[in-house]
Amino acid sequence: MRADAKRNYSHLLSVARGVVAEHGVDASMRDIARRADVGLATLLRHFPTREALFDALVRTNLDALTQRAGELEASTAPGEALLSWFREWVVFTQSYRGVVALMAAAHTNPDSALYASCAAVHSASARLLLRAQAEGTARNDMNGDDLFGLMSALGWLVDLPSFAPRADHLFHIVASAILTNRPGNGVKKATR
The missing domain is CATH 1.10.10 (Arc Repressor Mutant, subunit A)
Structure with a gap:
């Protein structure tokens, strides 16, 4: 150029x-x-296209998240690596209002300009999940698609002004649903 x-x-x-x-x-x-x-x-x-513009805008961030997943895989306990990476992903989604919807649509569309970046993020999250599952700290009844769906749902939800103030609380709820040994997982049953 x-x-x-x-x-x-x-x-x-x-x-x-x-x-x-x-x-x-x-x-x-x-x-x-x-x-x-x-x-x-x-x-x-x-x-x-709009997607090509957003790919250029977010590619650096997504590449950094993918690289960060690799660093966490090599240096952090599996459950904590997944949790740290998930938190960093949520912070990223808050930097570009509406980007989650674009990513959710693009991650299964090879014709999308965002596809490669989204596929890399999806793959990184799936690797971190598998590692935590192998250690026994993440639910075994979910896969990478489920995790990406939960990440996207949380990213979309905290993008809404009415839920943004509760982002941290919602993050902890979702994290406790993914990881098996987090506080809040042992919800007591109501007594009659």
């Missing part, structure tokens, strides 16, 4: 980050182009 094309690309991403921070994934491509002081055709030449 030529130097001026790299500058344009970086400028478009920078402007897009700001617009997405304000409006979430429903940010208008036209608005991004206008704020970047370029024509819509220029924006679309760099990012032909």
Whole structure:
């Protein structure tokens, strides 16, 4: 890529980050182009679809999460590795309002620009889950798809303003449903 094309690309991403921070994934491509002081055709030449733009925006974060999963696999007890990684993923989802819905749709669609990044995150979470299951600290009746679904559900839920203040509490509830030896798993039955 030529130097001026790299500058344009970086400028478009920078402007897009700001617009997405304000409006979430429903940010208008036209608005991004206008704020970047370029024509819509220029924006679309760099990012032909909304998914391509979001892939460029979140790929670094998703690559870092995938790398972090590898680090946790090598250095942390399996249950704690899964829990730490899950928490980091939830924090990531809160940085781009609406990104969870895009990821949930893209992770099974090989034609999506987000597919490769989502597949890597899905694979990383599944590896961490399998490791925790082998240790006996995670439920054996779930698989990587179930975990990705729970992660997506929690990410979507805490994206809603009415649930955002309860994000930490909801995280602990979901974590206690995944890991077998967490406080709160031994819920007492009601007596009659």
